[in-house]
Amino acid sequence: MDFDKLDKLKGFMPKHEGAALIKWAQEFSLLGPALEIGTFGGKSSLYLACGTSKNNQLVFTIDHHQGSEEHQADEEYFDPAIFDKKLNRVNTIPLMQLNLNKFKESEWIIPIIANSNKIASIWTIPLGLLFIDGSHTEVSVKSDYDNWKSKILKGGALIIHDIYENPNEGGQAPHLIYKQALLEGFSLHERIDTTVCLIKS
Numbered sequence: 748m749d750f751d752k753l754d755k756l757k758g759f760m761p762k763h764e765g766a767a768l769i770k771w772a773q774e775f776s777l778l779g780p781a782l783e784i785g786t787f788g789g790k791s792s793l794y795l796a797c798g799t800s801k802n803n804q805l806v807f808t809i810d811h812h813q814g815s816e817e818h819q820a821d822e823e824y825f826d827p828a829i830f831d832k833k834l835n836r837v838n839t840i841p842l843m844q845l846n847l848n849k850f851k852e853s854e855w856i857i858p859i860i861a862n863s864n865k866i867a868s869i870w871t872i873p874l875g876l877l878f879i880d881g882s883h884t885e886v887s888v889k890s891d892y893d894n895w896k897s898k899i900l901k902g903g904a905l906i907i908h909d910i911y912e913n914p915n916e917g918g919q920a921p922h923l924i925y926k927q928a929l930l931e932g933f934s935l936h937e938r939i940d941t942t943v944c945l946i947k948s
Contacts, residue, residue, distance in 0.1 A: 748797050748852060756846050757828075758790030760908075765794040767939035768906070771876065772798025772806070775904040778875035779804070782898070784863045784891050785881030786810035788842040789856070791908075795878065796855040804875070809859045809866055812839045867894035874898050879924070880908040888920040892927065896947075905933055905945040917941070 754762045768791060772781055776799040783792055786808040795806045813836055831838035840860065847853035859866060863881060877899050879891050899905060907925050911917030925943055929935070933945040 748793075748850065752849065753790065753793055756788060756790045756793075756849075757826075757842060758788050758846075760791040760794060761940070764908070764939050764942045765791065767937070767942055767944070768794040768878070769798040771904055771906060771937070771944045772796075773801045774798075775876040776802045776804035778900050778903050779873050781806045781876040781878065782874050782895070783808040783878040783880065784810075784895065785879070786812070786843055786858060787839055789846045789853075789858070791878070791880060792856050792858075793847070793850055793852055795876075796852040799876075800852055800855045805855055805857055807857045807859060807872075809861060809863045810839070810843075810881070811862055812843070812860055813837055864890050864894050867898070870895075870898055872898075873900045874903060875900060876904045876906065878906040878908070879921070883909060883918045883920050885920040885923065888924050889927075892924040896928070896931075899947045901947055903947050904936065905947060906942065907945070908942050910938075910941050910943050 772795045781795050781799050783795060786792055792806055792808045799806050829837055829839050829842055877895055881891055905928060907921050909917055909921045910925050911922055928945055932948045936944040936946045
């Protein structure tokens with residue numbers, strides 16, 4: 748894996764948190780495959796695959812690829828490069844394909860283009876690791892947590908990105924499910940900056 752090349756990809760996963768994803772993915776994919784909610788351009792998927800591939804395990808990554816609320820026109824993270832004029836909406840599928848094709852680790856990644864909660868209702872594969880990093884509205888984040896937490900194997904990992912205790916630094920929805928998970932029996936394994944790794948008891 749060319750990590751300098753990976754770090755330069757368009758995306759929202761900084762290098763030090765990406766390194767943590769690799770470590771945790773390798774550790775917990777001994778139990779089962781990884782699943783990521785929120786693909787965007789596949790940057791974090793590649794970090795995860797770098798770890799799971801050591802154990803011959805897959806990374807499933809789910810996204811509707813129409814962008815989160817903050818990616819839409821006139822919002823804070825709108826990027827005209829991912830706006831499809833023919834579809835008249837954000838479309839991150841081409842970006843994901845472009846990024847994944849640059850790395851051989853992509854052979855371990857299975858993209859699923861769908862709403863994560865619709866997939867949850869039919870999902871039967873036990874997970875060694877679940878990474879929640881999709882839409883950051885309170886309703887969306889809580890739905891992802893509530894609908895997917897039961898899919899994690901005992902001793903498996905729940906990873907949550909963008910944890911901010913201070914509302915002035917970032918949105919609070921991921922922090923809310925982090926606190927809920929701790930109350931429901933998950934234990935903190937490790938934290939790197941805004942990314943936490945919890946273990947399911």
